[in-house]
Amino acid sequence: MGLLVEGLSCNRAGRPVLEGIALEVPDGGCLALRGPNGAGKSTLLRVLAGLLPAASGTIALDGIRLDRDRDGYGERLAYAGHLDAIKPQLAVGENLAFWAALHGGGDIAAALEAFDLAAIAERPAHVCSAGQKRRLGLARLLVAPRRLWLLDEPTVSLDADAVARLLAVLREHLAGGGMAVIATHADLGLPEPRVLRLAPLAARAAARHTEPFLAGDWA
Amino acid sequence: MSAGAAVLARELRLALRSGGGAGLGLAFFLITVLLVPFGVGPEPEKLATVAVGTLWIAALLACLLSLDRLFQADQEDGTLDILALSPLPLETLVALKAAAHWLTTGLPLVAAAPLLGITLNLPAPAFPWLVASLAVGTPGLSFLGAIGAALTIGIRRGGLLLSLLVLPLYIPSLIFGASAATAAAEGRDPGPAILLLAGLTLGIVALAPFVGAAAIRLNLR
Numbered sequence: 001m002g003l004l005v006e007g008l009s010c011n012r013a014g015r016p017v018l019e020g021i022a023l024e025v026p027d028g029g030c031l032a033l034r035g036p037n038g039a040g041k042s043t044l045l046r047v048l049a050g051l052l053p054a055a056s057g058t059i060a061l062d063g064i065r066l067d068r069d070r071d072g073y074g075e076r077l078a079y080a081g082h083l084d085a086i087k088p089q090l091a092v093g094e095n096l097a098f099w100a101a102l103h104g105g106g107d108i109a110a111a112l113e114a115f116d117l118a119a120i121a122e123r124p125a126h127v128c129s130a131g132q133k134r135r136l137g138l139a140r141l142l143v144a145p146r147r148l149w150l151l152d153e154p155t156v157s158l159d160a161d162a163v164a165r166l167l168a169v170l171r172e173h174l175a176g177g178g179m180a181v182i183a184t185h186a187d188l189g190l191p192e193p194r195v196l197r198l199a200p201l202a203a204r205a206a207a208r209h210t211e212p213f214l215a216g217d218w219a
Numbered sequence: 220m221s222a223g224a225a226v227l228a229r230e231l232r233l234a235l236r237s238g239g240g241a242g243l244g245l246a247f248f249l250i251t252v253l254l255v256p257f258g259v260g261p262e263p264e265k266l267a268t269v270a271v272g273t274l275w276i277a278a279l280l281a282c283l284l285s286l287d288r289l290f291q292a293d294q295e296d297g298t299l300d301i302l303a304l305s306p307l308p309l310e311t312l313v314a315l316k317a318a319a320h321w322l323t324t325g326l327p328l329v330a331a332a333p334l335l336g337i338t339l340n341l342p343a344p345a346f347p348w349l350v351a352s353l354a355v356g357t358p359g360l361s362f363l364g365a366i367g368a369a370l371t372i373g374i375r376r377g378g379l380l381l382s383l384l385v386l387p388l389y390i391p392s393l394i395f396g397a398s399a400a401t402a403a404a405e406g407r408d409p410g411p412a413i414l415l416l417a418g419l420t421l422g423i424v425a426l427a428p429f430v431g432a433a434a435i436r437l438n439l440r
Contacts, residue, residue: 051300051439074304083297089236090229101225102305140301 001062002026003148003179008057010047016201017043021057023196025179030190033183035198041183042082044198045150048181049079061148078146080154084137088126092117092136095125096143103144111142114169130157138166149173149180222307223315230319240285241323248281248328252335263340270339271349271400278328278353279389282360285324287378289316289368290435303439313431317365325357345404352413356396359420362427363388369434391419
């Protein structure tokens with residue numbers, strides 16, 4: 001069924017950030033969000049996750065509308081934002097075990113293995129490097145099976161080996177019929193990714209109305 | 220392990236590890252109460268008259284100490300986003316966090332209160348009722364505090380604002396809790412006051428998770 005978004009717009013602090021967004025991700029499909037800083041990539045991901053309210057438009061995942069069945073929609077997705085949701089006082093393995101238990105108990109060992117974290121599972125998270133924390137944040141995706149992954153700049157602070165591991169995990173997720181929406185500046189080298197280019201709304205408005213006074217934008 | 224048990228276990232573990240602040244409330248309670256004889260004077264009669272009020276007010280302030288980080292720490296590291304998306308309802312999350320706060324902050328105060336009662340020359344008949352009033356009243360303090368913590372999630376140095384929001388709401392608990400112990404000290408029946416306090420706490424525990432969850436939803440936007 002996939003992810004279907006139509007006519008989506010979103011305002012933040014009274015200013016439009018997203019307008020008229022339409023996108024479709026089929027089963028096994030991957031959508032890359034591109035655009036300069038401030039184009040609304042992170043906002044779009046948070047709206048798709050249900051963390052930010054949409055001003056208008058519809059979002060449906062496998063036919064389940066976000067505005068009608070929040071819980072049913074929410075339990076089909078996993079969100080990995082800028083922040084890795086890691087408690088520095090807990091060990092790497094404890095952090096992951098908590099997320100697994102919260103989502104109904106997944107396989108922690110496999111998730112640690114997939115991101116090469118098994119060797120540092122006992123290490124307190126506050127002594128981990130930025131890349132290790134990011135890998136731990138991404139390993140959270142694997143402890144609960146979710147149809148749709150929403151990833152915000154997942155490759156930031158990852159080394160080449162870790163990016164390869166992320167790609168392997170992503171390929172497996174997509175091959176199993178899962179979907180992914182990824183905001184990224186890097187070329188991930190995934191098979192046939194769809195690309196949605198976002199432009200900052202202010203810049204788009206300027207391009208539309210070259211003469212603001214005549215276009216009625218002076219007010 | 221169910222999702223709720225996982226959250227409770229994690230909250231307790233975080234509170235007991237370094238920087239968690241479980242011991243802070245208790246230490247603050249001890250030092251505040253021990254300062255009173257220096258200000259009021261060492262005469263046992265004087266201390267006996269202020270003992271109940273001192274212990275209750277010190278308990279209120281000690282409860283506030285670790286409240287400001289209740290949700291803010293989770294919001295800063297992105298945990299709150301993931302918790303909000305998890306199968307666990309936000310109302311349950313607020314209730315569990317408030318319960319964990321009481322277990323790590325309120326319960327130690329209840330245990331330490333008799334000892335501090337001795338230093339303030341608390342009349343003997345008041346001891347069991349002071350402990351009972353704190354045991355019945357402090358859960359309400361943690362749950363009311365959770366509302367304040369949820370409202371001030373996004374505010375830097377929200378702890379001060381939290382105190383201003385929450386301390387006035389603590390007044391009913393303070394009145395009934397202190398009057399139960401005072402009644403026992405003066406030989407009157409402490410029953411009515413403690414029953415009213417219990418009713419108050421039950422009402423707060425029932426309603427606060429919904430108010431707190433609504434406040435978190437507003438802050439996530």
